[in-house]
Amino acid sequence: MEEYNHKKIESKSQKFWENQGLYRAKDFAKKPKQYILFEFPYPSGDGLHTGHCRSYIALDVAARKKRMEGYNVLFPIGWDAFGLPAENYAIKTGTHPQKTTARNIANFKRQFKSLGISLDWGREINTTDPKYYKWTQWIFLKLFEKGLAYQAEMPINWCPSCKIGLANEEVVSGKCERCGAEVKKKKLKQWMLKITEYADRLIDDLEKVDYPDRVKTQQINWIGKSEGTEIKFKIQSSKQDYIKVFTTRVDTIFGCTYLVAAPEHEIIKNQKLRIKNYKEVKKYLEKSRKKSDLQRTELDKEKTGIELKGIKAINPFNHLEIPIFTADYVLPHYGTGAIMAVPAHDERDFAFAKKYNLPISPVIQNKEIEPKAFTQDGVLINSGQFDNLFSKQARKRMTNYARKQGFGRETVNYKLRDWVFSRQHYWGEPIPLVHCQKCGIVPVPYKDLPIELPYIEKYQPTGTGESPLASIPEWVNCKCPKCGADAKRETDTMPNWAGSSWYFIRYADPHNSKALASKEKLKYWLPVNWYNGGMEHTTLHLLYSRFWYKFLYDINVVPQDEPYLRRTSHGIVLAKDGKKMSKSFGNVVNPDALIEKYGADSLRIYEMFMGPFEQAITWNSNGVIGAKRFLDKVWNIGIVILREPTGNARILRQSHNDKLERLIHQTIKKATEDIENLKFNTAISALMVLVNEMEKQKQKQLSLCDYQLLLKLLSPFAPHIAEELWHKSKNKKSIFEEQWPKYDPKLIKEEKITLVIQINGKVRDKIEVLADISEAEAKKLALKQEKVKKYIEHKPIKKVIFVKSKLINIVV
């Protein structure tokens, strides 16, 4: 057996494909279209690692198969190239992000090509290209025009020593990643997008699409719609002040023994003079201000809080005066920023009440509340006129009552918050707005787009929290588009998510300078048929892009209101140490060396064979050896077959021996279905079984027809070697212009099967029988078997269970 020369073959096939232009998607072709998409990569300086490759290869397998099935396939790529690492690298080294990015893209491109991914390079896009971000800015202006973009004071992470705003990622346990200083919150005016306006549609329309249940569940939970009641609690001996709470359990309100307000709640400021322990309260507020939301979350084991002494709230249902606390486990941006606490029927309240020795009064009948709160629905007690009602009914009546009395109403809350769209960074799309003293905020006219990022030499932060753009007067100073007076540009840029929220739309028509894409082309290509990406993007990117797509649908730009018909997600590839592959852990496996040593086809086969695609898996480079051996086998069978004179009867024969024919058709079925269902690993193992059988028969029974069928089935996985062997068997055209094989259901059926004989559910014997044997016959045969006789002896037969063409179970 000889090894095939993968280096020679792979570069030869790659050149052939490039010359043929095989993977270029044709606009408006008559064939049915198929739009296959993976999340476009951020071109980092580390290049691709074997973890990235897995999902690209998987979609490439799908794309290649779809082409052979007669589809006009769009399989595009681009670069999500704005981002923090390039900017930080620029601050450190002075190298312009544009240069770094170009260098990284060239490296990624080389790697994609060396893997043999069948991308349409004619549609490559780059989010940092002004021709592209012109349309990102255009979409922002449309959002602004429709009132979906607004400004609000929002806190950012602020490092007082670096004098720079930090991303969450740059804050490591409350400290600045670079200098270690304590990170503070700093309030800044930020641009926000009203994604909450789309919350209901983002939930409801999930019904229209084919996403895995776990993805749908995550999105629904993230949006977190909950219907409940808002109740006003008056402050005792205060005319105007009150605290509004939101609750889904208004039925338990008679058990409310205290209120908790978020540290940011205005009541603390408003009642400052009456709060007797204000000094201590202030200390608590300062402490909690230093914590991120995440830290507040992490500290759940030790719930902290402090009573606002001197003021009391009045429960409007039973007029009891109850204490008010502030605690940082209550977040300011959910609901009303304050809660009513019912320790008897809420676990968190229960723990808090125990810690601070607060009364616990049950209002649901006959339920144990020790040692744990009873949190389910039940029949009300100690609730005045609402006694004996069941929770569900009580919620309705009590909400109605509150509305009539004017201290409450039915309301809906979402966990989802509006999208903070401003970044104080250089390397992002400039927000196309102008601040004019006279006219206020003025949008840049559409004809003046794009507002290009100026090319700068210094990336140092300004120290004021503004983006580095603020320190370029030539760029900042401009004329107001409305009145012509001196004005200043907005210096905030957009987040990374902006460009990635609509890139798949641009692939339909990437060079259009008149529109983000032409209507006709959008109609032809959209929506995306199959979108694969990581679970880590299920709640942010996926939701943001669905939001933008719906908005673009509303303003009549795109033809549907859902962008992706089918979403799948790959499991991450862990490094040998069981951790995520990451440069900081130093555990990254680069595909280049593996391609050099074993070839791209072997790497591809292993990546697909290593385990179930949707499950996380640990990388092991040794596995590539098995894949290489498999391909060597395919190569060597080919050598034997192709050496035979073409006139040879055996070689020409269409039909061969029955066993092989059956196996071939079974393999076609398995491979076809498995690829569609992301079961690449079992598709390959089926191919291995077929190849092992062909190997045995290569000298006698195997025909060229059989072998070519194998090559077609193998071609999506190992395209280079399949193409080469296809050409060796006197074909001029590409194997990818061939039809995907079809199986004959009649030929799949086994004639004979092994029938399992069980006695009392234990396997005792096996017999070869015709596949369609009847129960009576099977029973007769089974009872004749020596072993069976031995186990039955003289015991009476109680029952016989017969599963057609599988087993017979005799119960004695």
Added chain:
RNA sequence: GCCGGAGUGGUGAAAUUGGCAAACACGAUGGAUUCAAAAUCCAUUGCCCGCAAGGGCUUGUGGGUUCAAGUCCCUCCUCCGGCACCA
């Protein structure tokens, strides 16, 4: 704390969805080939008892349903992923 997913040989895993547990690979051991090695080929490879024929056990734990459970139901344990304490 909440949500989601998963626990099967030395390793990655498979199991037609309730019907022969361990397919297909990696690794290991023995043999062939070789001056030698690599590569390749052949054989063995879940565990226990047994010289053998053969028998028993086995899918994180404990229980249940069933003629039959890796698969369904309940208990507990462990690991992975996500998170913005969702009131």
